[in-house]
Amino acid sequence: MSEDIFNMREDKMLSYIIFTFANSCMPTLFKHKPSSLVTFQKRYIEKEEIFFRTLVAEAARFSCCCELLHENEKVLYVLVYQPELLEEILKKYGNNPLLKNHGYKIQERLLSFNLKVFQARFQKYKREAEFDFPHEVGIFLGYPIEDVEEYVKNNGENYLLCGYWKVYHNVEEALLTFAYFKRIREEAIQLFFSGEELSCV
Template sequence: MSLNAALIEHAAPTLAGLKPASLFRVQPEGSDFGAQFLACKEELARRGLALTLLKGCRRTGAYLVYLYRRRGLEEVLAQPEHRAFLLEMGYTPWEDVRGCLRQLAARLCLEEDFPHEIGVFLGYPLEDIRGFMAHKGKNYTLCGCWKCYGDPREAARTFRAFQDCTRDYRRRFRRGATLAQLIVAA
């Protein structure tokens, strides 16, 4: 799967402006991944989105790719409850989004378990992130794009919107729309 196709499949709601960020694993095919990544990164940057590699695996050659809307992630990380939560989780104070993302990337590489606070970076409700951690992924009220521990009706609406968006973007991409045409400018 090309990087553009992976972005459509795994990050359509972020491309459409429905959520601040998306994270997905990509297994590069061929030796042109670096060039593909840089070209895609430049195209996205012109529209207010940032593409970064949070982690790479030497053994498999796979990467964790993170796409985010700069302004959207800044707003999420500026919320006092999110900032307090990340500090509670051991993050040190950060000056900008990149400083906070560097800490997340380090945690992804150094910790044995997946850092569940990553939900903040993906725009998940804090109630659901805390609920997942407290219940160890069990006793949720609804499971979709994430496990919900709060209002299942609100989560269901959000899950449907993300699914509808992804279906629409897949269809449009298959019919020849380019990534640039599908990005809603930030």
């Protein structure tokens, strides 16, 4: 990715955030899924304090919040999420072993607690080679629960379709969802390059 594309606006940092949202977050920004896990490259970020302030403000335009999950010398891993949608889906699957067996407490108004549990597990996965991947990420990202469970059972293999997630059930429905996600992503990127607001999608 060339840094030249972030010269679309006077504020390069804002331009980088908007481009990343257009490329990776549109279904979440427009409330079609509860969250998106995004990576931001530090080489495009001059001052992290200003970056996070700008990121939070831009996400708020879409009623979204941001949680820094982990960082290393090169990358920031950020969860961009719709609080109400995420809380709703966590409550819906609160008795699923992927949540129940890993310290999550699925009750009303415990979203901040559960985000901290997820953050701690994600960081441990990134820092400790022997720590298992936190498969509950599929629930946080709003993937169909049947596909999340089958992914775990099959170790990510034997899927019927691979797109925004690995599909084990309801292929036709997944294809429609993938096509829609692809369309709004392409439209958002076009708006970015035309200098228009993403809210126009």
